[in-house]
């Protein structure tokens with residue numbers, strides 16, 4: 398883990414060193430500089446799997462971000478909101494309008510408004526171009542240091558704290574952490590709380606978040622990484638309280654607007670220890686509010702993650718007795734039955750979920766698998782083909798399509814899709830084998846024959862000549 402983090406750092410460092418057109422000392426750090434640095438960092442983080450691709454989670458934070466932006470008057474960039482794969486409690490805006498929200502932070506907030514408050518504060522930093530002003534003031538801050546500092550701010554804290562510290566010393570930038578100045582914090586809070594209230598959230602959420610973090614710090618005896626980049630917590634609390642007592646005295650506002658924070662939190666898989674803790678908290682909350690469908694759902698997801706299938710299904714059924722048409726609950730029940738090998742029950746729940754939302758890829762894929770498991774291959778194929786052009790994380794739909802055609806004795810199609818599957822896996826020999834078989838079984842001059850020929854063409858030697866093996870792993874960074 399530590400090595401990975403160091404390599405990660407190295408990539409960032411090299412990357413920013415190589416950025417052309419940016420000078421080594423800054424006279425002015427322009428908006429274009431910001432965009433360039435921000436974009437490159439984003440792409441690098443994505444390549445290294447630091448960015449979550451959970452569509453639901455990203456759509457959720459993006460929608461909250463969009464609401465806040467609609468009420469902030471001077472957004473100077475097109476903003477991007479991304480969920481960051483880290484359990485450290487942190488949120489960070491890099492130059493260029495890229496806002497990252499760690500899974501760890503989403504897990505600890507109590508309301509969407511608290512999350513929105515953190516995001517509003519980050520947006521205010523970005524709108525006010527605080528990072529740019531730090532860079533401009535530090536003439537000695539070169540590109541390498543800047544990269545290191547940003548990497549440290551993003552990766553620091555939590556379980557990676559040691560690695561982050563090591564990373565800093567590699568850069569020789571140990572003393573230069575990216576830390577907003579107190580006046581930056583005041584401005585980000587003043588603007589942020591305004592955005593938050595305008596967006597329709599209750600403004601006190603902002604100070605609530607800081608108090609939760611302080612409590613967390615007290616209990617865990619580790620400083621949340623958020624505090625490392627955003628200093629002056631006590632001052633911030635006093636300042637925000639003063640605004641709440643004066644400017645925002647009469648402000649109402651909602652706790653949740655875009656979605657349902659408890660359900661979003663259920664999408665984040667915590668560590669085993671945290672799972673048990675979460676189960677305890679949810680059980681406690683449910684004791685006070687036993688008919689809360691969100692809590693029942695979240696507890697079911699947690700029990701499932703702990704491997705307790707029976708308990709998970711029991712809670713989902715309780716939830717369904719209160720809300721029979723709840724898509725999330727129906728889908729979860731279907732997925733759990735499928736995993737447990739009960740395809741008939743799986744199909745029962747998945748069909749209900751699909752009737753409510755036919756566009757959910759996960760539900761469609763699971764329905765295909767359930768039909769397949771029951772021996773209804775035409776039914777299965779019907780669902781798999783719907784997903785032909787979708788990307789689904791960790792699954793290759795071509796494989797399922799090929800299997801279904803095979804069972805249906807449509808061998809030309811089966812070979813063709815196996816060809817596509819192996820082609821994607823970079824197993825050229827296997828891909829060619831299946832494409833040739835498909836070719837033999839397909840009448841010439843048909844569109845299908847043309848598709849096979851085109852796919853084979855892309856595999857022709859010269860373009861790709863690897864035998865059955867994955868392409869070489871990316872070069873590892875020197876230690």
Ligand SMILES: [Zn+2]
Nearest residue numbers: 577582585627
């Ligand atoms: Zn701040």
